[in-house]
Amino acid sequence: MISVEEALEILLSNLPERRVEQVGFQEALGRVLAEDLIATCDVPPFERSSMDGYAVRAADVINSPVKLKVVGESRAGGEIAPGIGAGEAVAIMTGAPVPEGADAVEVIEQCEIGDDAREVRILKPVRLRENIASRGSEAKAGAIVLAAGHRVGPAEIAVMATFGYERVKVYGRPRIAIFATGDELVEFYQTPRPGQIRNSNAYCLAAQLRLIGLEPDYLGIVRDDREELRRKMLEGLERDVLIITGGVSMGEYDFVRDVFRDLELEILFSKVAIKPGKPTVFARRGEKLVFGLPGNPISALITFECFVRPAVGRLCGMTAPELPRMHGELLGDMRQSPGRTAYMPAWVTWRDGGWKVEPLLWKSSADIVGFAGANAAFIFPKNRDLLRKGEIVEVMLLPDFFVRQR
Numbered sequence: 001m002i003s004v005e006e007a008l009e010i011l012l013s014n015l016p017e018r019r020v021e022q023v024g025f026q027e028a029l030g031r032v033l034a035e036d037l038i039a040t041c042d043v044p045p046f047e048r049s050s051m052d053g054y055a056v057r058a059a060d061v062i063n064s065p066v067k068l069k070v071v072g073e074s075r076a077g078g079e080i081a082p083g084i085g086a087g088e089a090v091a092i093m094t095g096a097p098v099p100e101g102a103d104a105v106e107v108i109e110q111c112e113i114g115d116d117a118r119e120v121r122i123l124k125p126v127r128l129r130e131n132i133a134s135r136g137s138e139a140k141a142g143a144i145v146l147a148a149g150h151r152v153g154p155a156e157i158a159v160m161a162t163f164g165y166e167r168v169k170v171y172g173r174p175r176i177a178i179f180a181t182g183d184e185l186v187e188f189y190q191t192p193r194p195g196q197i198r199n200s201n202a203y204c205l206a207a208q209l210r211l212i213g214l215e216p217d218y219l220g221i222v223r224d225d226r227e228e229l230r231r232k233m234l235e236g237l238e239r240d241v242l243i244i245t246g247g248v249s250m251g252e253y254d255f256v257r258d259v260f261r262d263l264e265l266e267i268l269f270s271k272v273a274i275k276p277g278k279p280t281v282f283a284r285r286g287e288k289l290v291f292g293l294p295g296n297p298i299s300a301l302i303t304f305e306c307f308v309r310p311a312v313g314r315l316c317g318m319t320a321p322e323l324p325r326m327h328g329e330l331l332g333d334m335r336q337s338p339g340r341t342a343y344m345p346a347w348v349t350w351r352d353g354g355w356k357v358e359p360l361l362w363k364s365s366a367d368i369v370g371f372a373g374a375n376a377a378f379i380f381p382k383n384r385d386l387l388r389k390g391e392i393v394e395v396m397l398l399p400d401f402f403v404r405q406r
């Protein structure tokens, strides 16, 4: 059985080319840039005052307090002010061009304005270029301001507006289909008869995708029937990525693997040393990726985060879509039978100067209720059978970690 790391390596070396598309710059929010954006002009485009005050010649105010003659005003968006000579100053506002001849801006707090505003008394010397942002000091025309691979957030949108980018190239979003398998499944709006349960996995996986910014097509519940599975798989294969839950274990009615073979999918791995989630299957057909995730709710959730996220995140252009990890102190003894890397639900908080990992009680990989309070999963190394209270363990933060409350 391959390890989680080996499975990831196989996965990442089997990803198709990413699609690129052009979108309006505001629609680029949350997407990944597929082109370098260059500065289309200098920023600032002129010598810009960063304070309200008076534009002066630094040499004139070395022996301040001194009186200067006010020869004009420069305000943002106003007329260009006249240049200044020795003994002269121009009243200036934040964001306004510094007039010719001036080489510093004295802040308003160090200026006493004369009665008729034609004179100003400068109280303190100012350094050469103080409070002046020189032309091109933030970006020189032609320089790369946002490199391809950059994920677009609010500040990047502002950069695009600054340089007049109306449309930009971003990586496409993969189209994703999900279906659930199992004769026992009914939908959430139905009342299960004896022996039936409601399908929860399809909705959990869809929610996990939505947190990455992807909206999947849900294709419904498929019975444990080879022909029905085959038809639904063909429908799912019209998308870029197909995610199936259930039917990958070793039971009499677990037909997903068989149908993968019927459809001549290339099975790249079909068992991983992970707990929960051992029977996870990853296959491809040409450019299409197919994931067969186990039916147990936590298995589906964890294998999505460990395998589906790294793949679909990269298809969206992300360079590191994996969930962040950190170390924390385990607050209780934990046991497991060794052999597989285990992911166990935890509540992680910052307390007394360190991250604390509180293991949550859960019954099994079927126990979605027990998992529902977790903000992280701590990782039980596969060669260990006991982790002691006080040990430092590795934790994988769940995608909504930073906004979770309890």
Ligand code: AMP
Binding pocket: 180, 181, 182, 184, 185, 197, 198, 199, 200, 201, 202, 245, 246, 247, 248, 249, 251, 254, 294, 295, 296, 297, 366
């Ligand atoms: P399977 O992987 O099909 O053998 O299913 C393993 C367990 O997960 C069984 O107890 C199923 O009833 C349950 N299960 C399968 N699919 C789902 C689903 N979509 N939602 C909730 N539970 C499921």
Ligand code: MG
Binding pocket: 181, 182, 183, 246, 247, 295
């Ligand atoms: Mg099943």
